[in-house]
Amino acid sequence: MLEFLTVAALVALLVVGLLVTITWLVLRRLLRSRLVVTGTQLVADGMLTLTACRLRPTPNRAAALQALRISRGHRLLRQRVTAAQRAGVHLGDVPTVLSRLEVEGRRIRAGLGHLVGSPTAGHDLLAQADRHLGSLASLHEAVGTAMLVPAADESLARDAEEAALGLRLHTAAYAELIRMGPARTGVGGHLPRRAEAS
Numbered sequence: 001m002l003e004f005l006t007v008a009a010l011v012a013l014l015v016v017g018l019l020v021t022i023t024w025l026v027l028r029r030l031l032r033s034r035l036v037v038t039g040t041q042l043v044a045d046g047m048l049t050l051t052a053c054r055l056r057p058t059p060n061r062a063a064a065l066q067a068l069r070i071s072r073g074h075r076l077l078r079q080r081v082t083a084a085q086r087a088g089v090h091l092g093d094v095p096t097v098l099s100r101l102e103v104e105g106r107r108i109r110a111g112l113g114h115l116v117g118s119p120t121a122g123h124d125l126l127a128q129a130d131r132h133l134g135s136l137a138s139l140h141e142a143v144g145t146a147m148l149v150p151a152a153d154e155s156l157a158r159d160a161e162e163a164a165l166g167l168r169l170h171t172a173a174y175a176e177l178i179r180m181g182p183a184r185t186g187v188g189g190h191l192p193r194r195a196e197a198s
Contacts, residue, residue: 045071063122066129067112070105073136078102080143089146094139101135108132 045068081098084091108129115122 041071061116063112063115063126063129066126066133067109067116069133070109070112070129070136073133073140074102074105077136077140077143080140080147084143084147087147089143089149091143091146094143097139101132101139105132105136 077098081091081094085095108125111122111125112129115125
């Protein structure tokens with residue numbers, strides 16, 4: 001009987017441990033999912049929008065507007081980068097820089113959120129927000145410019161190779177003709193009429 005109770009307790013402990021581990025992994029994956037991150041960001045943006053739209057005077061209302069601009073800038077840049085990646089556009093280090101920019105943007109937005117309603121001036125944080133918005137705008141423009149460049153298709157690459165080969169052959173023939181010297185080309189370096197015709 002004691003052995004049965006020991007085995008039952010071990011099995012129950014194993015099942016509880018397994019359930020806790022599975023629940024923890026599922027919650028961790030859910031909290032890191034794009035949907036939850038986007039939902040959390042939308043709720044934070046909604047709260048900032050409500051704060052910025054209040055009728056009563058609110059100190060540092062501009063901080064809420066800056067935080068909303070940063071959020072919008074990140075969303076638009078992420079959409080543009082995703083569209084460019086789907087189109088096969090070469091973006092270089094932009095995806096890596098974008099993830100670092102998003103981390104910095106979240107930090108600045110959190111600081112701006114704390115600044116709203118506070119009597120603190122926060123000029124340094126607002127200047128950081130302006131610089132961050134400038135970085136987002138220049139990166140957005142660079143990705144847009146990269147998307148305007150047409151992707152090289154196979155026919156264009158083949159035409160370019162043929163044109164380069166034709167130019168190499170023409171240059172080699174011309175160099176060989178020049179090497180032959182005036183004795184071969186006739187008097188005064190001119191070609192005989194038959195060579196000119198050909």
